[in-house]
Amino acid sequence: MARPRTFDEEAVLNRAMLLFWRKGYEATAMSDLVEELGLGRGSIYAAFGDKHQLFLRALGRYLDHQTQLLTTALDEEGPVLPRLRDVLDRLLAADAACGNAGCFSVNSIAELLPHDTEVGELARRSTASAEEAFTAQLERAARDGELSPAITPRDAARLLQNLVQGIQIMRKVDPDPAHAASCLDSAFALLSSPAQTAAADGGALAAAGVR
Numbered sequence: 001m002a003r004p005r006t007f008d009e010e011a012v013l014n015r016a017m018l019l020f021w022r023k024g025y026e027a028t029a030m031s032d033l034v035e036e037l038g039l040g041r042g043s044i045y046a047a048f049g050d051k052h053q054l055f056l057r058a059l060g061r062y063l064d065h066q067t068q069l070l071t072t073a074l075d076e077e078g079p080v081l082p083r084l085r086d087v088l089d090r091l092l093a094a095d096a097a098c099g100n101a102g103c104f105s106v107n108s109i110a111e112l113l114p115h116d117t118e119v120g121e122l123a124r125r126s127t128a129s130a131e132e133a134f135t136a137q138l139e140r141a142a143r144d145g146e147l148s149p150a151i152t153p154r155d156a157a158r159l160l161q162n163l164v165q166g167i168q169i170m171r172k173v174d175p176d177p178a179h180a181a182s183c184l185d186s187a188f189a190l191l192s193s194p195a196q197t198a199a200a201d202g203g204a205l206a207a208a209g210v211r
Helices: 009-023 030-037 041-048 051-074 080-096 104-112 117-143 153-171 177-191 194-207
Strands: none
Touching (some): 009 041, 009 051, 030 041, 030 051, 041 051, 051 104, 051 117, 080 117, 080 153, 080 177, 104 153, 117 153
8 A cells, every 4th residue: 555645746847937037947956956855765756757748747736826827817997908907017027036047938949849749749739739829819909900011910819929938048138127127118019909009109199298
């Protein structure tokens, strides 16, 4: 009869996720996991399988958290484009909290694809889910006159996804948050309809007392 586990599996998995996030898959040795998790090799294998299986569970945990954050934020009411901008700010801020190690998902894609099919499948499912969520919101933005008619909601969703992934890579070179904010400002200015941009500019001028 197997003995019951005497550790919090979720807490251990969270520590493994942070370790893989900081060091990457290849650079994380089993000895690193033993030290970080405070468990013997036998306990790790029994609970999580080998290093690769533990990594997949850690990456899945990260992606689930990102999906939950995205879904919760997009449930809010109000104009779409400002809310999407806020969502991206939150995603970038959450990743920055891990010492500017970048996005765990983007790092894993860069390190392990195209050779690791299981990581690839996790990444594709997560990307597709985010694209659908963004597209649905941007379709409403188009109906409400927020989105520029020069771009389709689907293409705008892909643009935002690729922009954020690129920002995650560049922040490892230059972590200045002002640069990431400037990129997002430019993207959303391009996505906004001319009428929305004109209204925003007019409101700013009125607030400043300019006629």
